[in-house]
Amino acid sequence: MQDYLMVFVVGGLICVIGQLLMDLTPLTPAHVLVLFVVVGGILSGLGLYQPLVDMAGAGASIPLTGFGHSLVAGTLEEVDKLGFLGIFTGALKASAAGITAAVLFSFLAALLCNPKG
Numbered sequence: 797m798q799d800y801l802m803v804f805v806v807g808g809l810i811c812v813i814g815q816l817l818m819d820l821t822p823l824t825p826a827h828v829l830v831l832f833v834v835v836g837g838i839l840s841g842l843g844l845y846q847p848l849v850d851m852a853g854a855g856a857s858i859p860l861t862g863f864g865h866s867l868v869a870g871t872l873e874e875v876d877k878l879g880f881l882g883i884f885t886g887a888l889k890a891s892a893a894g895i896t897a898a899v900l901f902s903f904l905a906a907l908l909c910n911p912k913g
Contacts, residue, residue, distance in 0.1 A: 799853065802851060802852050802853075802855065803852055803853050803854050803855035804855065805852075805855070806848065806851070806852035806855035806856050807852070807854070807855035807856070807858065807859060808855075810832075810855075810856070810859040810861060811859065814828050814832060814859075814860075817831070829860055832859065832860035832861045832864065833860050833861070833863055833864040833867075834864060835861055835864065836860065836861030836862060836863060836864025836865045836868075837864035837865065837867055837868040838864075839861070839864075839865065840864065840865040840867075840868040840869055841868050841872075845861070845865045846865070846869070849862070849865065863891065863894065866890050866891050866894070867887040867890060867891055868887075869890060870886040870887050870888075870889055870890020870891065871883060871886035871887045871890070872886065873886060873890070874886030874889060874890075
């Protein structure tokens with residue numbers, strides 16, 4: 797039960813921060829999206845995001861900061877294996893499933909839904 801609570805609290809706090817940024821600053825949702833991915837990547841590169849993922853699980857890995865973490869963690873892993881070539885392959889290898897799912901479900905939504913245009 798405590799694990800579910802931690803997932804909810806951490807994921808909720810990340811979402812609250814995003815909402816506050818959109819409500820209290822001139823940042824657009826696109827700015828917040830990019831900011832969260834970059835912050836997740838920076839925190840991952842500094843070794844600060846993985847402990848949060850270990851503690852909160854999906855609460856930290858599902859939000860956009862988790863995508864940034866996934867990109868950087870995959871890149872670092874591939875650099876350890878392949879050297880310089882890992883810079884180019886790591887991020888795509890680590891995030892391929894998420895990107896594929898996003899494209900597939902977006903395509904299905906476009907086929908099934910009528911636009912309001």
